[in-house]
Amino acid sequence: MCGYGTGFAATPMGNANSLATAPAGISYAALINKFTNHEWDNGSWRKSAGVSVQATAENLAAFRAGTLVSTVDGRLHTVTSVKTVGTSLSVFMQGAPLDGAVIGYPNRLRAVGSAPVDTGVIPVVTAALINKFTNHEWDNGSWRKTAGVSVQATAENLAAFRAGTLVRTADDRLHTVSSVKTVGANLSVFMQGAPLDGTVVGYPNRLRAVGSAPVEPPPADENPGATPEVSPASPAALINKFTNHEWDNGSWRKSAGVSVQATAENLASFQVGASVVLADGQVRTITEVRKVGSNLTVLMDGPVLDGTLVGYPNRLSVLDPAAQQPALPEASRPPQEDARERISLVGVNLSGAGFGSSVLPGKHGTNYIYPSESYYQKYAGQGLNLVRLPFLWERIQPALDSELNAAELARLVQSLDFAHKHGVKVILDLHNYYRYYGKLIGSPEVPIASFADVWRRIAQQVSEHPAVSGYGLMNEPYGTNGLWPEAAMAASQAIRQIDPEHWIYVAGDRYSSAWHWPKYNARLVDDPWMRDPRNNLVYEAHMYLDRDTSGMYYDTTETFAPTLGIDRARPFVDWLKENGLRGYIGEFGVPAYAADAIDAMDNLLGYLRENCIPLTYWAAGPWWGDYVLALDVKSGEDRPQLPVLKKHAAAPSSCTSIGPLQ
Structure with a gap:
């Protein structure tokens, strides 16, 4: 399948020539079985998150409850249980059923290591689809003038791709991100080195965030120009630890907002109109701040936040546009894209108010019902905003x-x-x-x-x-x-x-x-x-x-x-x-x-x-x-x-x- 299987190749940890380019921690990979029937889709279990691999001694040793595994779409999952069925091993994980068309046979399940014990949030290794632009400045989403690609400016991508991040392109090369720039609905990710070959690394391939870049300078042949200077980190405040009928880990249950300490620094940093970054990478605008005793309630635009993802012990960070978007050399600046609003191409019918047509006008709540706010929140959260x-x-x-x-x-x-x-x-x-x-x-x-x-x-x-x-x-x-x-x-x-x-x-x-x-x-x-x-x-x-x-x-x-x-x-x-x-x-x-x-x-x-x-x-x-x-x-x-x-x-x-x- 185009765009998958080109990164995160299983690398024997004893191969000295591979260590420089292998993502740390990936040590074992098992071929997913080829089952497709009413219960399995290319070896992916239809009822819950799980895949089937061979019950070899190596797989039995590698895949255990608590193991952190990586699927071919770049996502990490925690194994919840395993079950031997004849010559096969069913490996069950947290979360919703997986898409067998994407992650199933002939792809592999990779054992990464032990799941982190200090948080309930399952980390995600982001693999972003490169945009399909080809013109005088772009070649299949690859910038022609310097090393860079364009991806969607989703919250996940904004969180994953930052200056200093180590990324892998489809040709299996590692690059250090030098700067990023949001242009409309897209994110231009610039890297050290010469322009990339869009026919090799561009659409329909993916850019994968591997981790933090090494502190030593890159090889001379990958650093022909100076790296833009990255500004110091912006102010960040620890979210308070409140959980009751109004608060969930310091996240306000009624509308988007969090509670932090009302220190002098926080009072100065969190101002109406400022942009803030949450632990899951979302960027929100502050709409109101309220000092309540020794605490500061910071209210934001958008839907209610999930305290299990963004609340204590996470932090709320101020996004400094100057710090996050360092000035680029003229030759490295991305093109100005069409400023018109991108349209929503996928949505849902929210039915209920059209029910009960045989009882007119009928009684609201008995014969028909308008969908509650929760449905709008749910589908907006799924990206279905029409x-x-x-x-x-x-x-x-x-x-x-x-x-x-x-x-x-x-x-x-x-x-x-x-x-x-x-x-x-x-x-x-x-x-x-x-x-x-x-x-x-x-x-x-x-x-x-x-x-x-x-x-x-x-x-x-x-x-x-x-x-x-x-x-x-x-x-x-x-x-x-x-x-x-x-x-x-x-x-x-x-x-x-x-x-x-x-x-x-x-x-x-x-x-x-x-x-x-x-x-x-x-x-x-x-x-x-x-x-x-x-x-x-x-x-x-x-x-x-x-x-x-x-x-x-x-x-x-x-x-x-x-x-x-x-x-x-x-x-x-x-x-x-x-x-x-x-x-x-x-x-x-x-x-x-x-x-x-x-x-x-x-x-x-x-x-x-x-x-x-x-x-x-x-x-x-x-x-x-x-x-x-x-x-x-x-x-x-x-x-x-x-x-x-x-x-x-x-x-x-x-x-x-x-x-x-x-």
Whole structure:
């Protein structure tokens, strides 16, 4: 698999020629067995974190409870138990199930040493995917002028790659980081030495953080220029040891904040507006400080912190921009990247408010429910910061052409508040299937003008809310008597009278099926207004992989080809390209029991990313019970669809707007 297996090669510790380049401590590696069935995926256990290796004497000696092991993705895990099964040895570890497509056969499990006993945090050896840039300044994400590469500016990468860090490139060479610079959503990591060969070390390879650089100077041939001077460490304060109903290891349970001693140095260092670095590498901005007796409460932006990760005995450090970003020589400065905001390409449907359509208006908390803040926090933490939020027309506006229901509007706005608090953008989805109390839009009972009216009123209330991504006009129109194009344009133009900026998501007829899109939606863009890219229209398709495209997955024995998702999406994507339009997959889901369907989803998401087309997975949120497509189920177990979504949410992308617009 591209990008894996090129670093951390097992090196015999007795080989004197290898010691200079081998990461310290890696002493033994075992080939993972080749099992794939309902319980195993390339030798990776599907139910919890674990792999199977041969039960040789060496493996029995190397892999024991408490051993620290490294998987091929560069992550460290602590072994919790081992079990001999015939000629094989099952090695179980802490954490969620591993992705066998990434770490399984023909890769190896490496015994690193004993797990640290002074902390519950499992250390991570970061392996960052190099970005895919090729232009006059970059070659596959490798800087042409001096040694350097570009990776995503995630919290993990910001923590791992710092001046002085020792890193390994795909050609198995070690380099010392001389400086780093954040440029938009990316992190330029500069190293000592001559420019790197992007065809060898660039995308799709990875840059691996090995450890601290040795104190002795590097060889002359790897230090042709002076290393930029690194400023002294910034102030850092020990987090207090409080654990009670309000504090978790000195981390405030109600909002993002920690407690430190109110020393003169801390009072001077922690000021509103300053950037601080937490123990897990996150960078936050201080919003407020409060002196409480001999302690100082430092409040920050963003979601609540996990005290088990960032609390006592860790420290809060002030990020000094001048210290962290030393000036670079002109020849070493990275290019100025596109300043436009990178779009979110992977998200979820947070259902609940669209439930109970047979009981209208119904009772909140009994027949339907808006998702709590915890769901926004959860998926933002997974990197899925785009949410499609279904709700019902009859509840937000119980009578046509009337004022919006105040209680329902308050619930909707509260959801937007939750989203904004956790950095999530929301698509407001009117989940009505082209109907109002069962009557078709465009019928005498429900005029098209009334459909436009409700969207005008909603836009008036929420258009200035910072969490709004846009307006999803209608979920899965069907049986529209050919009137959907007229209704869609009327609602879109009503919104544009209020809000000229946010996206308008225009669903397709015939349940918005991507596979059937060209046949049923040719007339949707007959009017030039619906083709004008300045109107910020995004066409929304839905797709599922079962035989009848319904998403019901009645046949549990059905199999799914690896390219099935791409094949189902292609008619819609080709239509967008032919018409120079933007697109979005509003719903897509696969059953948890079908590993081949999850593989097809993996391939689909890669295809959509290439075309800058976002997708929101169906579904997440409360009240799903044991629904096979859901990410949140009654048991609380981790669902196998989630790692694929997280993988693609974190994948590098050059998309600066929704596409494809060809």
